[in-house]
Amino acid sequence: MKLYDSLNINKESEEPMYFQLYEKIKNLIENGSFKDDEKLPPIRSFAKKLGVNNITIINAYKMLEQKNYVYSKAGSGTYIRGIITNKYNNSSISNVTLMEQGYTKTDQNQINFSTSTPNPELFPVEEFKEVLNEVLIRDGGYAFGYQEPQGYYPLRESYKQYLYERGIDVLTEEVNVISGAQQGIDIISKALVNFNDTIIVESPTYSGALAAFKSRGANIIEIPILEDGIDCIELEAVLKTTNIKLIYVMTSFQNPTGISYSQDKKLQLLYLAQKYDCYILEDEYLSELRYYGESDLPIKALDGGNKVIYLKSFSKIFMPGIRLGFLITPGKISNMVLSAKHSTDISTSSLIQRAFDLYFRKRKWVPHIEKIKNIYQNRYDIIVEGLRKSYDFIHFSEPKGGIHIWAKTDIDSSILYAAAMDMGVLITPGRIFYIDDRESNYFRISYAGVQENEILSGLEMLKSAYDSIKDMNVKNILPYL
Amino acid sequence: MKLYDSLNINKESEEPMYFQLYEKIKNLIENGSFKDDEKLPPIRSFAKKLGVNNITIINAYKMLEQKNYVYSKAGSGTYIRGIITNKYNNSSISNVTLMEQGYTKTDQNQINFSTSTPNPELFPVEEFKEVLNEVLIRDGGYAFGYQEPQGYYPLRESYKQYLYERGIDVLTEEVNVISGAQQGIDIISKALVNFNDTIIVESPTYSGALAAFKSRGANIIEIPILEDGIDCIELEAVLKTTNIKLIYVMTSFQNPTGISYSQDKKLQLLYLAQKYDCYILEDEYLSELRYYGESDLPIKALDGGNKVIYLKSFSKIFMPGIRLGFLITPGKISNMVLSAKHSTDISTSSLIQRAFDLYFRKRKWVPHIEKIKNIYQNRYDIIVEGLRKSYDFIHFSEPKGGIHIWAKTDIDSSILYAAAMDMGVLITPGRIFYIDDRESNYFRISYAGVQENEILSGLEMLKSAYDSIKDMNVKNILPYL
Numbered sequence: 001m002k003l004y005d006s007l008n009i010n011k012e013s014e015e016p017m018y019f020q021l022y023e024k025i026k027n028l029i030e031n032g033s034f035k036d037d038e039k040l041p042p043i044r045s046f047a048k049k050l051g052v053n054n055i056t057i058i059n060a061y062k063m064l065e066q067k068n069y070v071y072s073k074a075g076s077g078t079y080i081r082g083i084i085t086n087k088y089n090n091s092s093i094s095n096v097t098l099m100e101q102g103y104t105k106t107d108q109n110q111i112n113f114s115t116s117t118p119n120p121e122l123f124p125v126e127e128f129k130e131v132l133n134e135v136l137i138r139d140g141g142y143a144f145g146y147q148e149p150q151g152y153y154p155l156r157e158s159y160k161q162y163l164y165e166r167g168i169d170v171l172t173e174e175v176n177v178i179s180g181a182q183q184g185i186d187i188i189s190k191a192l193v194n195f196n197d198t199i200i201v202e203s204p205t206y207s208g209a210l211a212a213f214k215s216r217g218a219n220i221i222e223i224p225i226l227e228d229g230i231d232c233i234e235l236e237a238v239l240k241t242t243n244i245k246l247i248y249v250m251t252s253f254q255n256p257t258g259i260s261y262s263q264d265k266k267l268q269l270l271y272l273a274q275k276y277d278c279y280i281l282e283d284e285y286l287s288e289l290r291y292y293g294e295s296d297l298p299i300k301a302l303d304g305g306n307k308v309i310y311l312k313s314f315s316k317i318f319m320p321g322i323r324l325g326f327l328i329t330p331g332k333i334s335n336m337v338l339s340a341k342h343s344t345d346i347s348t349s350s351l352i353q354r355a356f357d358l359y360f361r362k363r364k365w366v367p368h369i370e371k372i373k374n375i376y377q378n379r380y381d382i383i384v385e386g387l388r389k390s391y392d393f394i395h396f397s398e399p400k401g402g403i404h405i406w407a408k409t410d411i412d413s414s415i416l417y418a419a420a421m422d423m424g425v426l427i428t429p430g431r432i433f434y435i436d437d438r439e440s441n442y443f444r445i446s447y448a449g450v451q452e453n454e455i456l457s458g459l460e461m462l463k464s465a466y467d468s469i470k471d472m473n474v475k476n477i478l479p480y481l
Numbered sequence: 482m483k484l485y486d487s488l489n490i491n492k493e494s495e496e497p498m499y500f501q502l503y504e505k506i507k508n509l510i511e512n513g514s515f516k517d518d519e520k521l522p523p524i525r526s527f528a529k530k531l532g533v534n535n536i537t538i539i540n541a542y543k544m545l546e547q548k549n550y551v552y553s554k555a556g557s558g559t560y561i562r563g564i565i566t567n568k569y570n571n572s573s574i575s576n577v578t579l580m581e582q583g584y585t586k587t588d589q590n591q592i593n594f595s596t597s598t599p600n601p602e603l604f605p606v607e608e609f610k611e612v613l614n615e616v617l618i619r620d621g622g623y624a625f626g627y628q629e630p631q632g633y634y635p636l637r638e639s640y641k642q643y644l645y646e647r648g649i650d651v652l653t654e655e656v657n658v659i660s661g662a663q664q665g666i667d668i669i670s671k672a673l674v675n676f677n678d679t680i681i682v683e684s685p686t687y688s689g690a691l692a693a694f695k696s697r698g699a700n701i702i703e704i705p706i707l708e709d710g711i712d713c714i715e716l717e718a719v720l721k722t723t724n725i726k727l728i729y730v731m732t733s734f735q736n737p738t739g740i741s742y743s744q745d746k747k748l749q750l751l752y753l754a755q756k757y758d759c760y761i762l763e764d765e766y767l768s769e770l771r772y773y774g775e776s777d778l779p780i781k782a783l784d785g786g787n788k789v790i791y792l793k794s795f796s797k798i799f800m801p802g803i804r805l806g807f808l809i810t811p812g813k814i815s816n817m818v819l820s821a822k823h824s825t826d827i828s829t830s831s832l833i834q835r836a837f838d839l840y841f842r843k844r845k846w847v848p849h850i851e852k853i854k855n856i857y858q859n860r861y862d863i864i865v866e867g868l869r870k871s872y873d874f875i876h877f878s879e880p881k882g883g884i885h886i887w888a889k890t891d892i893d894s895s896i897l898y899a900a901a902m903d904m905g906v907l908i909t910p911g912r913i914f915y916i917d918d919r920e921s922n923y924f925r926i927s928y929a930g931v932q933e934n935e936i937l938s939g940l941e942m943l944k945s946a947y948d949s950i951k952d953m954n955v956k957n958i959l960p961y962l
Contacts, residue, residue, distance in 0.1 A: 120622025141601025144800035195676035319625035321831035
C-alpha cells in the first residue's frame with residue numbers, strides 16, 4: 001500500500017476531502033501509477049489509514065466510478081479501469097450529456113430542465129402496442145427478418161406521404177430509413193467526410209453531431225448562428241478559402257438556441273452551397289412544434305439542385321426509444337449512403353419499421369402531434385411568461401416553438417449548473433454545445449420533461465441558485481463540473 | 482436525343498443486346514455525358530429508334546437500376562442517378578451481398594444456398610410476441626424512452642448469465658448492448674481504428690467487416706486462415722514489423738470457411754496479441770451450432786490480460802431483424818467504446834432490449850436453440866453426405882457445425898455462380914470475401930435458408946451448372962457478375 005502513502009488529505013482545505021482524494025487518485029491513474037484492474041484499498045482500512053470517515057472514501061470512489069476511472073464488482077471491491085484515449089474519440093460522455101438525454105436516474109424531487117426527452121406518459125404506447133400486434137399477426141416471421149438496407153418500402157412510401165402533406169415533395173427512392181437522427185449524422189459523415197476533410201457547423205450546436213464529425217477525423221469550423229440563422233457572411237468567407245464537404249444546420253428551433261431560419265437566410269445558404277459545391281445536412285427534429293407564427297418549409301423544399309440532405313427523427317415527438325428516423329438523400333450520393341448504412345448496422349429493425357408504417361398509414365400521428373403540441377405549448381407559455389415577468393437576471397429570446405429556451409445570466413453557466421443542481425433543478429450548461437467545451441454564460445432550459453406545475457418552482461430554484469453563487473465558495477462546487 | 486446516336490447495337494454480336502446497351506449507357510454515365518436526374522428516353526420510342534424490341538430496353542434499364550446508375554419514378558420514367566465515389570466507402574453493395582443477407586426477393590423456385598438468414602418459419606415469433614406484450618404492459622412508456630448507451634442493465638445481467646452457463650465469466654460492467662454484430666464491428670473500429678492505422682483480418686473473411694474497416698481509412702492486411710485457424714507464423718511476421726491496432730477473427734465456424742480454431746491456435750493468437758500489444762476482436766456468431774465434436778471456449782474465456790473484445794449476435798440463431806448483439810469490452814477501452822456507441826446511434830431500442838431480456842430470463846432460448854440446432858444438423862448431414870457421395874467436382878471440408886460449407890471446383894466461382902443462377906440455384910462466389918474482390922474458385926454453400934428436401938436437388942442443379950459451363954459462351958453470362 002506504498003502508493004497510497006502519497007495521498008495526504010488536507011483537512012483544513014476548502015476543498016471537500018472526498019474531492020481531494022478523488023483528484024489525487026485520478027492523477028495517479030492518469031500518470032499510469034496503477035496497473036489495470038488493480039484493486040483499490042478496501043474502504044474501511046483505507047479510511048482508517050487516512051484518518052477520515054468511511055463516507056469520504058465512498059464518495060471519492062463513487063466519483064471515480066462516475067468518471068469511469070474505476071469500476072466496482074459487487075461484494076468484491078473497486079478496481080482500476082485504466083485509460084486509453086483516441087484523439088478522434090476521446091470525449092467520454094459527460095454526465096451532462098447523459099442527463100440531457102434523460103437516462104441518468106435523477107432524483108424524483110429534482111426538476112429536470114436538462115432533458116430533451118418527453119415524459120414517458122406522453123408516448124403513444126397504446127396505439128403503438130396495437131400496431132405492433134397487428135404486424136406480428138400479419139407478417140409473422142417476416143417481421144423479424146432482415147429488411148433492405150434502404151428500409152421497408154411501404155414505410156418509405158408512408159414517410160414520403162407524410163412529407164407531402166407538409167408541403168415537401170420527394171421520391172420514395174430518395175427516402176432512407178435509419179435508426180434515429182444520430183445514426184443519420186453518423187452515416188452521412190461516413191459517406192461524405194473523410195480524415196482531414198473540413199465541415200461547418202452552427203455555433204453553438206448539437207453535441208452528438210460534433211462527436212460524430214470528430215470521430216471521422218474531420219476539421220470542424222464553427223460559424224455563429226444569428227437571430228435568423230447561420231452568419232452567411234462569415235460562412236462565405238470560409239467557403240471562399242476552404243474546401244468544405246458539408247454544412248450541418250438545424251433550420252427549425254435549432255438546438256440549443258431555439259432559433260429558426262428566415263426564408264431569406266435559407267435561400268442564401270442554399271445559394272452558397274450551390275456556388276461552392278458542398279452539401280447541406282439539414283436536421284429537422286422539431287418542425288412540427290411551432291406554437292406562434294407561420295411554419296416555413298425546410299431548405300430541402302427549396303432545393304432544386306440536390307444540394308440538401310434532409311434528416312428527420314421523431315424522437316422528440318413520438319418516442320425516442322424506438323430509434324427510427326429518415327434521410328432524404330440526393331440520388332447522386334445515394335449509393336454511398338446506402339453502403340455506409342450497410343456497414344453501420346446492415347438495416348434498421350424490421351419489426352419497428354413495419355409497426356411505424358402502420359402507425360403512419362392509420363394516421364395515428366395526426367391526433368398525437370396535436371396533443372403533444374398543446375401540452376408543450378402550455379409549458380412554453382408558462383415558462384416564457386414566467387421568465388419575462390419575474391427573472392431579470394435571465395436574458396433569453398422567444399423561439400415560438402420547440403422544446404428549448406436558450407438563456408444567459410452574467411455568470412459562467414457551469415457554475416450556475418452546479419449551484420442549481422444543489423438546489424434541485426437541472427439545466428444544461430452552454431459549454432457542451434461548443435467544440436472546445438468553452439466557458440459560456442449561456443445555458444439551455446428544456447421543458448420536454450417537466451410538468452406544467454413544476455415549471456415556476458423550477459425557475460424559482462434557479463433564482464435561488466443564482467443568488468447563492470455570490471456567497472458560495474466556487475471550489476466547493478467544482479466536483480460537479 | 483443526339484447522345485443516343487452513338488448507341489449502336491450489334492445484332493450479330495454474341496453479347497446479348499440488352500447487355501450491349503447497358504454497357505454503353507453505363508460508360509456514358511461514367512464519362513459524365515449525362516446531367517444528374519436527366520431522363521432517359523421512353524422505352525417505346527427508344528426501342529423503335531434502335532430497331533430492337535421493347536424488352537431489350539427494359540432489360541438494359543433494369544440492369545442499370547440494379548447497379549444503381551439510374552432510378553425510376555413510377556409512371557414517369559427512368560432517370561440518371563449520377564455518381565460520386567468516396568475512396569473509403571466506394572463499394573456499392575453488390576447484388577451478391579444483398580442476396581447473401583436474404584433481402585433480395587429471389588424467385589420462389591430458386592434454391593438459395595447464398596443466404597445465411599434462417600427461414601422465417603424458424604423464428605420464435607410466438608414467444609417473442611409474448612415477451613413484447615409483457616414488456617408493454619409492465620413498462621408502459623418506459624419501454625419507449627432512451628436506454629443508457631451501454632444498454633438496459635437487466636439485459637446486460639441476463640447476457641452475463643447466458644455466457645456464464647456457457648463457461649465464460651464476465652462482469653456485467655463489461656457487457657455492452659449493441660444493435661447487431663455489424664454495429665459491433667463499426668463501433669470497435671470507431672473506438673480503436675483511425676485513418677491509416679493497420680488492422681489484420683483472416684483471409685477470406687466477412688465482407689461487412691472489410692467494409693467497416695475500410696470506412697475508417699484503415700490499412701487492411703489479410704492473413705490466410707489454415708485448417709486450425711489464422712496462420713500464426715505469417716501473423717507474427719507482420720506483427721514484428723507493423724504496428725497493428727486490431728486483429729479481427731471468427732474462432733467458431735468462420736465465415737465463409739467454416740473453420741474452427743484449435744485450442745492451441747487460440748492460445749498462440751492470444752500470446753501474440755499480448756506480446757505485440759494489440760487487441761483481438763473475436764466475432765462469435767454461431768458457436769451454439771456445433772453438431773459433432775466438442776465445443777471449445779472462445780479466446781475470450783482464456784483472456785487474462787484483457788486483450789480480447791468479444792462480439793456476439795443472435796441473428797443467425799434467433800432473428801436477424803431485431804438487430805441486437807453484445808460486446809464484451811476490456812475496462813481499459815470501455816470509455817471509448819461507450820462514446821463510439823453514443824455517437825453512432827445513442828442507444829439500442831429500449832423495447833427490443835426489454836423484450837429480449839425477458840426472453841432470456843424465461844429461458845425461452847433453451848428449447849429454441851435445441852430446435853434450431855436439430856434442424857440445421859439434419860440439413861448439414863444431408864448436404865455433407867450428398868457432396869461426399871455424388872459430387873466429385875466439388876472439394877470441401879467438413880466444418881462439423883455452423884451454417885456454411887466452403888467449397889471449390891476447378892473453375893472461377895463467379896462463372897459458376899452465374900451459371901448456377903441460370904439453373905435456379907444461388908451460391909455465394911468467393912470473391913466477396915477478399916479485400917481486392919479477387920478471382921477465386923472457392924464459393925460458399927449456406928443451408929440456413931434451404932429446406933431439407935431442397936438440398937439434393939439444389940446440388941443436382943449446381944452440377945448441371947458446372948457441366949454446362951464448358952459449353953457456354955462466357956460472354957453471355959457476364960451481366961450477372
